[in-house]
Amino acid sequence: MASENIIAHIQAHADLVGISSKVINLTAGRRTLRGDCPFHKDQANSFMVSPEKNIFKCFGCGKEGGPIEFVMDIEQITHAQAVEKLASVVFK
Numbered sequence: 001m002a003s004e005n006i007i008a009h010i011q012a013h014a015d016l017v018g019i020s021s022k023v024i025n026l027t028a029g030r031r032t033l034r035g036d037c038p039f040h041k042d043q044a045n046s047f048m049v050s051p052e053k054n055i056f057k058c059f060g061c062g063k064e065g066g067p068i069e070f071v072m073d074i075e076q077i078t079h080a081q082a083v084e085k086l087a088s089v090v091f092k
């Protein structure tokens with residue numbers, strides 16, 4: 001099991017904008033990027049990514065989190081698998 005420090009490091013440093021923009025089209029706003037949510041049927045640009053905080057939130061379905069939660073839900077994998085996957089990118 002990964003330590004809390006490793007998880008915190010990944011949540012802060014795995015590039016959520018880069019990760020999520022592989023899956024959805026993001027357009028830049030003033031402080032956030034917006035796009036159609038990949039977690040529900042969305043055509044209203046409900047999905048928001050904050051590059052500053054490295055978190056996402058959907059104003060349609062309410063899903064939110066950091067890079068680990070995004071990868072878990074997109075790839076339908078466990079928390080431990082998402083941590084391992086992102087660790088290989090963050091700690092290269």
Ligand SMILES: [Zn+2]
Nearest residue numbers: 037040058061
């Ligand atoms: Zn959504």
